[in-house]
Amino acid sequence: MPCSPARAGDGVSVTDRVPPSLSADAPESAVAPVPPSAGFALVLDGLYKRFGDKVAVDGISLTVPTGSFYGLVGPNGAGKTTTLSMATGLLLPDAGRAFVHGVDVWKDPVAAKAMLGNLADGVKLFDRLTGEQLVTYHGLLFGLSHAEIASRVRDLLALLDMTDAAGTLVVDYSAGMTKKIALACALVHAPRLLVLDEPFESVDPVSAANIQDILAGYVRSGGTVIVSSHSMDLVQRMCDHVAIIAAGRVLVAGTVDAVRAGESLQDRFVELVGGRRHTEGPEWLRHS
Template structure:
């Protein structure tokens, strides 16, 4: 097997997932280069969350393989999960813990010693501007604060791959800018980030690679410049996905 150092950060091979008669993911194959910031974009129901769940060990595929730094997620789940940090959209946190307790729990669960966890917890609370909320129960956090504490939990064990499903949803612009700075520093330090987002502008500014997914299939993938061509990423996305209707609305909305 290729050494982890030379392997792609994530490789998806013909992933398939069905829910009853519905095919949510239909043969998705992607290669995410190590050291990249990779955007995964698509309309609602495109299969993005299902794909990322299969890629990170949260949902077993019906067919196909996912490899993190060359390690098979489903054949070697313990080894693979040590390499990845996940901020999953819609997954409940243990919100009856304080922010500090939640980060500590995740660090200990990842096998870190108590002293290392304590030091990293303090660093993460400072970095994400949550120091004042460290002793507050997560259930009392705002939506944006909850996103930030979930990111801290994903980062505490210093993973080689960070998978973020809608990380900027409900986050205020200042916090979002700070999070982008943190992620860019993480990539410069050798990490790899995968971001699922509905914001084409954010992906175009933040990511160097992108994949457009619709109806459980990859429609285009490559560098941002390759995928968007001579247009903006949003224009290219609409062109690939389709479904845009140039409607003026009903006449009763015309107030002039």
């Protein structure tokens, strides 16, 4: 049987073994059916991905409640980016399924992606366009009218403090500016679900605070945000739900308060993931 997905509400679900039915060549029938996901913005059902001899994602199942701010955290190489890539239709899973507001991402990708805004880590932008042109292009891809796109692009560039850089080629942007213009591209069609992979990486503190305000307002208005991050403090402050993953598996998922169980999220994360070395370092590194 597939792993039980994390449930909405105050509980915590813990995954302690791999679904035995999932393998690199598992047929679709090996994955239990999932009913239309009323109340859930995203349902991941037994996602599995192998690259050669390495299993990157090992049967991940999650449910993300509509209107939640959901954090996905894990150590480097845990499978966060691979999971989000499969969830958003960028990477075909070897087994398992993903649903955006009840729509199967791989059976009806056009309908699913119309509801989805994605800021993917490491995906190349058309960087020989200006920032304004790039966001406009994304609006056209989603069928918006020219007048509507122009208005939205102005609003987004102003929100992200990018108006002065609107006419600059994206190839000449700093890493932080590139991240912000990619976020504008993800927002331009007013999606119901935002999936953001490390959205604050390389972003200056003022811009990060502005982005947090934008995302908080988006969630208050009924949107759903999924964000992967290495910053436990940021996730604890911003998110209402969180999943901790390691070695391609969900270790624990639920509300932030339930997952951290009275500890800081940082301490809970280290406790679950392990690997902390209680040492002051070698003798030669100390100056006393």
